[in-house]
Amino acid sequence: MKHAKKAPITWRKITDSRLFFPLVILSLILLFDLIFIPGFFTIENRDGNLYGSLIDILRNGSTVSLLAIGMTLVIATGGVDLSVGAVMAISASVAGILMNPSALWNEVFFVTDPTYTFQPLWVVILAALFVAILCGLWNGVLVAYMKIQPMVATLVLMIAGRGIAQLITNGLRVQITYRPFSYIGQGWFIMPFSLYLVIFILIVSWLLTRKTAIGMFIESVGINFRSSFFSGIKAQNIKLAVYTFCGFCAGIAGLVACSNVKTSDANNIGLFTELDAILAVVIGGTSMAGGRFSLVASVVGALVMQAVTQSMYALGVPAFALMAIKAVVVIIVILLFSEQVRGLIRGIGARKKEA
Numbered sequence: 001m002k003h004a005k006k007a008p009i010t011w012r013k014i015t016d017s018r019l020f021f022p023l024v025i026l027s028l029i030l031l032f033d034l035i036f037i038p039g040f041f042t043i044e045n046r047d048g049n050l051y052g053s054l055i056d057i058l059r060n061g062s063t064v065s066l067l068a069i070g071m072t073l074v075i076a077t078g079g080v081d082l083s084v085g086a087v088m089a090i091s092a093s094v095a096g097i098l099m100n101p102s103a104l105w106n107e108v109f110f111v112t113d114p115t116y117t118f119q120p121l122w123v124v125i126l127a128a129l130f131v132a133i134l135c136g137l138w139n140g141v142l143v144a145y146m147k148i149q150p151m152v153a154t155l156v157l158m159i160a161g162r163g164i165a166q167l168i169t170n171g172l173r174v175q176i177t178y179r180p181f182s183y184i185g186q187g188w189f190i191m192p193f194s195l196y197l198v199i200f201i202l203i204v205s206w207l208l209t210r211k212t213a214i215g216m217f218i219e220s221v222g223i224n225f226r227s228s229f230f231s232g233i234k235a236q237n238i239k240l241a242v243y244t245f246c247g248f249c250a251g252i253a254g255l256v257a258c259s260n261v262k263t264s265d266a267n268n269i270g271l272f273t274e275l276d277a278i279l280a281v282v283i284g285g286t287s288m289a290g291g292r293f294s295l296v297a298s299v300v301g302a303l304v305m306q307a308v309t310q311s312m313y314a315l316g317v318p319a320f321a322l323m324a325i326k327a328v329v330v331i332i333v334i335l336l337f338s339e340q341v342r343g344l345i346r347g348i349g350a351r352k353k354e355a
Contacts, residue, residue, distance in 0.1 A: 018285030018294035021336050022301050025283065029307045037314045050190055053310055059185075059260075061306030062194035063088070063253040063270075067277035068284070068298040069198075069205050070249030073242040075281050078222045078290030079143055079150035081243060084250040084277060086161020087135045088270030091254030093165040095128040096174035096264025099181065104170060114179035121180055129251045135161070136247015140240035158274070165266035174264045185259030194256045198299065201249065206295050218242060222290025272323075276305045279326070283333050305329075 033040040033053070043052035067084050074081045097104065098119040117124070135157060142153035176182075183193055209215030220228045221235045228235045250270075257269045283301030286293040305326070312325050 018292075018297040019300065021285065022283050022297050022304060025333070025336070026300060026304050026307060029304065029311060033307075033311050033314070037311065040311075040314060045190075048190065049186075053314060055192065057303060057306045057310050058195050059192040060310070061303050062192065062198050063257050064273060064276045064280055064305055065198045065299045065302040066201060066249045066253040066256070067246075067273060068280040068302040069201055069295055070242075070246030071274075071277045072281050072284065072286055072293050072295055072298040073205075073209070073218055074150075074246045075278070075286050075288060076218050076222045076290055076293040077239050077242055078225065079239065079243070080154065080278065080288070081136075081139060081246050082151060082154040082274050083135065083139060083157035083161055084246065084253070085270035085273045086158050086165070087132050087247055087250035088254035088257060088273065089162050089165040089266045090135060090168070091128040091132045091251040092258035092264045092269045093168040093174075093266050094131050095124050095181075095255055095258055096176055097169055098124045098127055099176055099178050100174045102174075114177055117178040117181070121178070124181070125255065128255055129248060132247045132251025132254065133244055134247070136244040136250070137240070139247065140243030143243060144236040144239035162266055165264075169264055169266060173266075176258065176262045176264070182259055182262060185256050197252060197256065201252070202295060202299060205245075209295065214238075219291055219293065222293075276326075277302070279330060279333070280305050 037053075040053045043050055043054060045051075067088075071081060071084065099117045101118050119127075139154050139157060142148045142156070143150050146153070184197075185194055186192065189196075209218065217228070217233050217238050220231070220233055221238050225235055228238075253273070254270060258264055261269070280301035281293075281298045282288065283304055284294055284297030284299075286298065308325060308329055309322060312322055313319075317325065
């Protein structure tokens with residue numbers, strides 16, 4: 001019995017891949033860094049951990065990568081979650097208050113003991129993730145069962161979420177000195193531990209969506225909700241599941257961010273990260289109208305966003321000007337994903353083949 005021949009890899013197949021444009025954009029940014037920023041690619045080994053601008057992209061980009069994984073599935077169903085930044089702040093506040101509950105009594109004492117925590121670490125992590133899952137579940141109920149527009153439904157928690165985070169910590173920034181908790185955002189086995197978290201969540205999510213029917217159900221709901229319903233797919237349950245999972249990813253991202261800054265800063269943790277996550281998903285080729293998606297491409301899109309931020313900091317661009325730079329990135333992305341540019345790139349490949 002003869003085996004069927006594999007279809008040849010063509011230029012059109014390469015350009016049609018959702019990974020093509022994100023990788024091109026990331027390569028162009030890194031090429032710019034190589035030419036104009038001396039020492040950008042320098043990597044040092046300190047006490048068994050790697051340090052450098054490239055490592056910072058992986059470490060600092062892990063929070064947006066985690067958000068992008070959850071956001072991809074939400075957008076694939078035709079929705080959007082604007083509350084992930086606020087959920088990060090809530091998760092961080094829960095973790096902070098469980099490790100240092102002094103804020104409940106309107107005071108914060110400065111703990112210098114690196115072994116001090118009021119609750120065990122496993123309780124802290126599970127409680128923070130449980131609250132984040134409840135937030136995602138709330139969004140899912142509003143969207144799937146209450147039939148509220150996703151942007152409006154998640155805007156409620158986006159606005160109220162930081163107030164909830166402030167209430168949890170009594171309006172104070174809780175200092176966290178517990179050393180084992182800091183490992184979540186620091187190096188572990190040479191690379192940042194948060195990078196291992198991203199890889200683990202990405203692999204599990206990919207297996208669930210590509211090796212089971214869940215991914216097909218998600219895309220079907222995003223492409224045509226009504227047809228999915230008449231096909232026997234419980235579209236409401238699918239939407240509820242993806243919003244809940246998005247809340248779970250935001251909870252992990254909140255723990256990573258809280259571990260990095262060693263405080264539960266409800267005002268700044270996760271601020272504007274929902275915009276970075278949405279843009280990362282769009283860079284990854286997922287349409288805002290829903291449908292086909294790529295988790296790996298979304299993570300590459302998150303690295304693109306962090307590479308832009310890291311490059312601007314290396315060039316001395318002030319933090320308040322970053323939003324303007326990101327706006328330029330948005331314009332470039334829109335142009336790259338336009339049919340005119342795609343047709344031009346395909347035409348280059350076709351002319352090469354004819355030659």
